[in-house]
Amino acid sequence: MAGVSLGPTASPSPALPPQEAANAAAHTTASPVVQVSGLTIRFGAMDAPAAVDGISLSINAGETLALVGESGSGKSVTARALVSLLGGGATVTADVLRVAGLDIPKLGRRQLEKLRGATVGTITQDALSSLDPLRLVGREVDDALRLHTSLSALQRRTRVLELLAEAGIPDPRVRAAQRSGELSGGLRQRALIAAALAANPKLLVADEPTTALDAQVRNGILDLIKRQADTGMAVLLISHDLGAVARVADRVAVMTDGRIVEEGPTARVLEAPAHEYTRRLLAASPAGKPRHQALLAGITAGTPTSGTASAVPRPPASTHPRPQSVSATGSPSTPPALQARGIAVSFTSRGEAPRTVLSGLDFNLPEGTTLGLVGPSGSGKTTLARIALGLQKPDAGELLLLGEKWSSLPETQRRPRRGLIGAIYQDPMASFDPRFTVAQLLTDSITHGASTRSSAVRPRVRELLDSVGLESTLAARRPRTLSGGQRQRVAIARALGAEPRVLVLDEPVSALDVTIQAQVLDLLDSLQRDLTLSYLFISHDSDVIEHMSDTVLRLD
Amino acid sequence: MRRITAVEAASGTVLLALAVAALAPNLIAPGDPLAINPLASFQPPSFAHLLGTDESGRDLLTRIVHGTAPSLLIGVAATVIGIGLGALLGVAGGLGPRWVDSGTTRLVEVLFAFPGLLLALLFIAVAGPGPLTSTVAVGLATAPGYARLIRSQVLSVRRSGYVESAVVLGRGWWRRLTRHIAPNVTSTLFVLVTLGVGQSIVWASSLSYLGLGVSPPAAEWGAMLNSGRTYIGSFWWMTFFPGLAIVLSAASTTLLGRSIQNRVRT
Numbered sequence: 151m152a153g154v155s156l157g158p159t160a161s162p163s164p165a166l167p168p169q170e171a172a173n174a175a176a177h178t179t180a181s182p183v184v185q186v187s188g189l190t191i192r193f194g195a196m197d198a199p200a201a202v203d204g205i206s207l208s209i210n211a212g213e214t215l216a217l218v219g220e221s222g223s224g225k226s227v228t229a230r231a232l233v234s235l236l237g238g239g240a241t242v243t244a245d246v247l248r249v250a251g252l253d254i255p256k257l258g259r260r261q262l263e264k265l266r267g268a269t270v271g272t273i274t275q276d277a278l279s280s281l282d283p284l285r286l287v288g289r290e291v292d293d294a295l296r297l298h299t300s301l302s303a304l305q306r307r308t309r310v311l312e313l314l315a316e317a318g319i320p321d322p323r324v325r326a327a328q329r330s331g332e333l334s335g336g337l338r339q340r341a342l343i344a345a346a347l348a349a350n351p352k353l354l355v356a357d358e359p360t361t362a363l364d365a366q367v368r369n370g371i372l373d374l375i376k377r378q379a380d381t382g383m384a385v386l387l388i389s390h391d392l393g394a395v396a397r398v399a400d401r402v403a404v405m406t407d408g409r410i411v412e413e414g415p416t417a418r419v420l421e422a423p424a425h426e427y428t429r430r431l432l433a434a435s436p437a438g439k440p441r442h443q444a445l446l447a448g449i450t451a452g453t454p455t456s457g458t459a460s461a462v463p464r465p466p467a468s469t470h471p472r473p474q475s476v477s478a479t480g481s482p483s484t485p486p487a488l489q490a491r492g493i494a495v496s497f498t499s500r501g502e503a504p505r506t507v508l509s510g511l512d513f514n515l516p517e518g519t520t521l522g523l524v525g526p527s528g529s530g531k532t533t534l535a536r537i538a539l540g541l542q543k544p545d546a547g548e549l550l551l552l553g554e555k556w557s558s559l560p561e562t563q564r565r566p567r568r569g570l571i572g573a574i575y576q577d578p579m580a581s582f583d584p585r586f587t588v589a590q591l592l593t594d595s596i597t598h599g600a601s602t603r604s605s606a607v608r609p610r611v612r613e614l615l616d617s618v619g620l621e622s623t624l625a626a627r628r629p630r631t632l633s634g635g636q637r638q639r640v641a642i643a644r645a646l647g648a649e650p651r652v653l654v655l656d657e658p659v660s661a662l663d664v665t666i667q668a669q670v671l672d673l674l675d676s677l678q679r680d681l682t683l684s685y686l687f688i689s690h691d692s693d694v695i696e697h698m699s700d701t702v703l704r705l706d
Numbered sequence: 707m708r709r710i711t712a713v714e715a716a717s718g719t720v721l722l723a724l725a726v727a728a729l730a731p732n733l734i735a736p737g738d739p740l741a742i743n744p745l746a747s748f749q750p751p752s753f754a755h756l757l758g759t760d761e762s763g764r765d766l767l768t769r770i771v772h773g774t775a776p777s778l779l780i781g782v783a784a785t786v787i788g789i790g791l792g793a794l795l796g797v798a799g800g801l802g803p804r805w806v807d808s809g810t811t812r813l814v815e816v817l818f819a820f821p822g823l824l825l826a827l828l829f830i831a832v833a834g835p836g837p838l839t840s841t842v843a844v845g846l847a848t849a850p851g852y853a854r855l856i857r858s859q860v861l862s863v864r865r866s867g868y869v870e871s872a873v874v875l876g877r878g879w880w881r882r883l884t885r886h887i888a889p890n891v892t893s894t895l896f897v898l899v900t901l902g903v904g905q906s907i908v909w910a911s912s913l914s915y916l917g918l919g920v921s922p923p924a925a926e927w928g929a930m931l932n933s934g935r936t937y938i939g940s941f942w943w944m945t946f947f948p949g950l951a952i953v954l955s956a957a958s959t960t961l962l963g964r965s966i967q968n969r970v971r972t
Binding site: 539541566567571575580581583584 | 886
């Protein structure tokens with residue numbers, strides 16, 4: 151089984167690829183830190199499909215291997231198998247499963263506890279749930295030292311501060327005395343890394359360590375991980391973010407459906423992918439793709455292209471002169487879709503000084519273009535989205551919609567015009583009434599709330615589903631039975647049903663896998679051109695923003 | 707859809723039998739529940755009297771079957787009153803302005819401070835005993851619990867993403883209330899009702915037992931329990947069978963409510 155997983159295009163046996171062997175020799179280690187071959191993992195019955203199907207991999211000291219793939223491909227399960235954390239429901243079989251020379255399946259409970267933390271350090275995506283909210287950050291880091299080293303209490307105290315400082319946390323003395331809830335996302339992730347590195351492990355497993363972070367913080371964390379590999383640690387990086395992988399990994403293994411379909415040096419895999427799936431994954435990444443370039447052009451087999459029946463696709467050049475700079479399009483006669491004049495918002499909580507979120511913000515969103523909104527969490531992105539959607543009033547300034555008053559209108563006057571501006575959220579499920587089918591959701595939107603069951607609009611329902619690339623047979627289903635990508639398409643179709651001119655998209659693709667994300671981005675782009683929509687596009691992912699936006703507005 | 711479990715089948719059967727007994731008691735027990743026969747008093751269960759007879763020689767089976775309608779009616783009506791009142795307070799608190807919410811919440815808290823039965827007794831002391839007042843009393847006593855549950859349900863639906871997106875789509879408050887909030891709150895209310903009926907049956911019987919609800923010689927389970935109490939040492943069937951009827955009906959509505967709740971949730 152083990153050999154089968156490596157396709158003919160993959161590199162030779164991972165045990166001793168010549169180039170990597172040379173790398174390892176530079177660090178003068180005898181055997182790889184991680185040695186896996188023929189690893190198969192099943193959940194439930196023995197005849198259940200394998201979550202991981204006979205994979206082999208090895209990581210030398212000082213080397214970073216990136217495991218890349220979409221959700222459900224088996225990458226996290228593989229990582230958990232390395233520290234035997236899969237729980238009773240899983241059946242793990244392997245020809246070889248060794249970490250730092252230890253035969254994992256043969257270890258007892260005590261030895262496994264020593265393995266986790268002392269030999270293998272782990273960083274997860276969600277630092278907030280990995281750190282105990284009631285304990286001090288310093289205590290969390292101290293735990294690893296107390297359990298896995300023989301340092302005295304005094305030595306540990308200085309070591310904790312050193313570790314926090316090494317992890318790039320400013321004022322470690324202050325931070326060590328805080329709880330995880332008081333730290334920002336980036337600092338939390340750094341504290342988690344400090345705890346993972348405390349016992350000086352031989353292997354660092356980083357499972358999507360940067361997914362929830364914005365670009366700047368992300369790069370800082372990646373550099374920190376890279377430094378660990380430079381000191382001779384073996385690193386297993388699990389990510390779907392190819393940019394992150396290119397930045398830190400020496401080798402890449404691409405996983406799909408529980409198999410490694412391609413493995414090789416990072417540069418080779420990313421620049422000259424041999425396997426079809428790797429090519430698709432790379433194509434789907436928006437990084438460095440110019441505006442309006444379809445991400446999945448040519449590889450969209452099975453994905454209906456948009457603009458089918460509902461709208462006649464216009465050549466992009468006629469409506470869209472590819473604006474690159476801030477001084478975007480829009481002839482003086484047509485007012486901008488959205489125009490902000492000196493918007494200011496601050497929050498006051500009792501007993502504290504008011505916190506300014508937005509101050510004196512001006513921008514123009516010309517018709518038919520996209521304004522990308524980036525910034526760290528807490529920078530007011532979502533507040534601005536809520537103002538645009540008329541859910542919140544700014545403290546000062548005003549927002550104009552299509553040249554007319556919007557944010558300053560009383561609700562009764564705003565309501566008739568609300569159909570002009572629609573919203574797409576990160577989690578579409580929350581925005582669907584749980585009792586409604588897809589058809590009811592769309593009918594409600596098309597009839598502007600008059601009915602949820604009118605059969606007169608049935609052709610329009612089909613047309614909308616078609617325009618977002620969904621089968622019309624889905625109309626009778628409830629959204630909870632659909633996949634994440636399908637749900638987001640339904641959300642887009644519902645927004646379009648009210649015939650809006652502007653869409654506010656708040657992290658619309660953040661919860662989606664790379665290829666699904668690419669499909670949705672392509673769809674949004676072609677809808678924009680077909681229907682001359684204007685987008686206010688919020689994302690923490692700068693690659694997505696650069697790809698989708700004509701103008702980028704940074705908040706901080 | 708999951709398969710019907712044994713518990714669901716059993717409680718469904720009991721409820722079906724109770725429904726028949728309530729709607730057409732003569733189908734099961736054709737006799738007169740009030741007909742006395744002093745010669746046949748205190749008969750133990752036998753073929754002539756399946757569940758025995760009471761101190762006046764009345765057939766217990768006949769009395770229990772004919773007592774189903776008043777006993778259940780009080781339980782159901784009390785639940786309806788309780789949920790109706792609770793919904794009024796809960797919806798006002800959940801949807802209304804802040805001062806309405808804090809007002810209703812305070813009121814509910816004060817009512818909560820009294821044990822439910824005490825509240826019911828208080829009402830009966832003011833309004834006088836009788837089947838109608840005991841029904842209202844039980845309804846009043848259960849209302850605070852419903853009010854609290856309904857308020858939190860209304861609040862969570864009102865603040866949900868789908869109600870917000872209805873705002874964004876330009877729906878007025880009336881449409882949001884009728885299309886999204888009311889249906890989503892009532893679907894959980896339905897479960898509350900089935901759970902509440904069992905509780906109300908027990909409470910109504912308790913009041914009758916205390917002589918504050920239906921009074922003898924009318925056939926009602928609580929009242930029958932009360933009249934059998936004097937003889938509980940020698941003639942066990944006089945209290946056992948009416949008690950069994952109360953337990954079975956309360957248990958089966960509650961169990962059925964539970965399983966509906968589980969099914970709705972999954």
